[in-house]
Amino acid sequence: MRRRRTGQTCSRSPHLSSETQTVEHLDVAVIGVGxxxxxxxxxYRALPGVNLVAVCDLNAEAAQAxxxxxxxxxCYxxxxxxxxxxxxxxxxVVIPDHLHYEPTMAALAAGAHVLLEKPMALSVAEAEEMAAKAEETGLNxxxxxSHRHQLPSIMAKQRIDSGEVGQPIYAYARLNNTLFVPTKMLSWSRKTALPFWLISHELDRLRWFFGSEAQKVYAVSYSGVLKAKGYDVADLYQATVTFDNGAIGNVESAWILPETAPWVADCRTHFICTDGWLDIDHMEPVVKVATSQKYSHPGIMGGIIRGEPVGTVFEAVKHFVRCVQRGEKTDVTPEDGVAITKIACAIVESAERGEPVEL
Ligand SMILES: NC(=O)c1ccc[n+]([C@@H]2O[C@H](COP(=O)([O-])OP(=O)(O)OC[C@H]3O[C@@H](n4cnc5c(N)ncnc54)[C@H](O)[C@@H]3O)[C@@H](O)[C@H]2O)c1
Structure with a gap:
């Protein structure tokens, strides 16, 4: 009832190594409906072959709605x-950053492929255990x-892969939020930190574009604005990350920008390459809107066309679903998650210790 297969029948939790398994109908659930x-x-609703059978949220009203x-x-x-x-x-698994480990481990143990929101974890030990569980079970x-599923990043990566700009050797990446995010949008902002909540996206893009592993991290942070408002978290981080192949990443992230900004996220990155330059400007929105109350733009994350979602979340879910349906590995692997967790943890450690951290 739940699925049809071509080639053979098999038990639940298809192993990814089998080329003959094509799961046409997936029974899927979402944990965390914020x-x-x-x-x-x-x-999921927009994708053929997906049957949303359950939702779960600690907030019963949210789950029911x-x-x-x-x-x-x-509903659970x-x-x-x-x-x-x-x-x-x-x-x-779409619950707050610090809670990813247990439901992910439980879902893998129950035989379900997992699409886990970034960051993978707030500790390397948890990330490594999750990756080991995925390996043991053969599940995705x-x-x-998000950058893996955004057209500007994908187009830039294609230009790198084509060889026309040479090798990227330096990146300046900034991803900032307004104060709205830590003080109003996220009820759990005190439980995470910028290297996990925001910088993880940029670290992933740096590692992906450079094609190399991080070697050393030197980071500094500033605290004060949010502390004065009762949030014991740093306001901003700046990190220099050097990679095995010599490439250098310079990452800036703050979440104290004024709420008068017409967006909640400020994101711009450029790559200096051995024979070219790439500038990815996420601040160029799809549409700018001025009402009598405010000026805003919705950014490039996505939208709705004819009742169906488009954009980064949709592309991520679609890729995940197609891989599970075809018995393939997703192009973002648990090892990618572990690598980014290591760099994010090193940024926190370096800023605390005031010295570089080797990876
Ligand atoms: N990829 C991206 O661009 C992107 C964007 C936003 C958020 N995120 C990530 O998504 C995750 C969720 O963020 P959000 O903004 O939706 O947060 P949110 O606070 O809006 O929603 C989280 C939901 O999880 C529920 N929850 C908490 N603990 C739970 C548990 N143990 N079991 C079931 N439900 C539980 C909460 O009740 C809440 O409804 C975070 O890890 C965040 O970093 C990723």
């Missing part, structure tokens, strides 16, 4: 109960680093 979880739900809005028959507040009762092919564990 801001980002809503995007996962809309994306998400289930009702998306026509999902089963405890993911353990959901995993025990539902036979799931795939699960999205894809960490959703």
């Amino acid at each position: 801001l980002q979880g809503g995007g996962h739900l809309a994306s 998400a289930a009702a809005a998306n026509g999902i028959p089963n 507040t405890d993911y353990r109960e959901m995993l025990a009762r539902e036979k799931l092919d795939a699960v999205s 564990l894809m960490v959703n680093f």
Whole structure:
């Protein structure tokens, strides 16, 4: 009932090595139906062959509302109960940064492929355990680093791969938020830190474009603005990350920009290459809107066309679903998640110790 296969029948949790398994119908659930979880739900709904069978959120009202809005028959507040009762092919884990480990491990143990929101974890030990569990079970564990699914990044990477700009050797990457994010949007901002919440996206793009592993991190941070408002978290980080092949990344991230800005995220990156230059300007929005109340632009994350989602979350979910359906590995691997967790943890450590950290 849940699936059809070409080639052969097999038990749940298809191993990725088998070329004959094509799972046409996936039974899927989403754990965490907040801001980002809503995007996962809309994306699954829009994809053929996906049957959204359950949602789970600690907030029962939110879970019920998400289930009702998306026509999902089963609703839980405890993911353990959901995993025990539902036979799931795939699960999205879309809960706060510091809580990713347990539901991910439980979903993999239950035989479900996992699409996990970035950051993979706040500690290298947890990230490595999750990667080991994915390896042991043969299931996909894809960490959703958004730049991997955005047209500007993909086009820039294609220009690098074509050889026309030479090898990227330096990046300046900035990703900032307004104060709205740590003080109003995220109820759990005190439990994470910028290297995980924001910088992980830029670290992933640097490592992806440079094609090399990080070697050394030197980071500094500033604290004060958010502390004065009762948030014991750093306001900004600046990190210099050097890579094995000699490439250098310079990353800036703050979340104290004024709320009068017409956006919540300020993101711009350029790469200096041995024979060229790439500038990715995420600040050029799809549309700019001025009302009598405010000026805003929605950025390039995505939107809705004819009732269906387009954009980065949709592309990430689509890639994950297609890989699971075809019995393939996702192009973002658990090892990518572990590598980024190592650099993010090194940024925090370097800023605390005031000295470089070798990886
Ligand atoms: N890839 C991206 O661009 C992107 C963008 C935004 C958020 N995120 C990531 O998505 C994740 C969720 O962020 P968000 O902005 O949606 O947060 P949110 O606070 O809006 O939503 C989180 C939801 O998880 C629920 N929850 C918490 N603990 C739970 C548990 N144990 N079981 C079930 N539900 C639980 C909460 O009740 C809440 O509804 C974070 O890891 C964040 O970093 C990624």
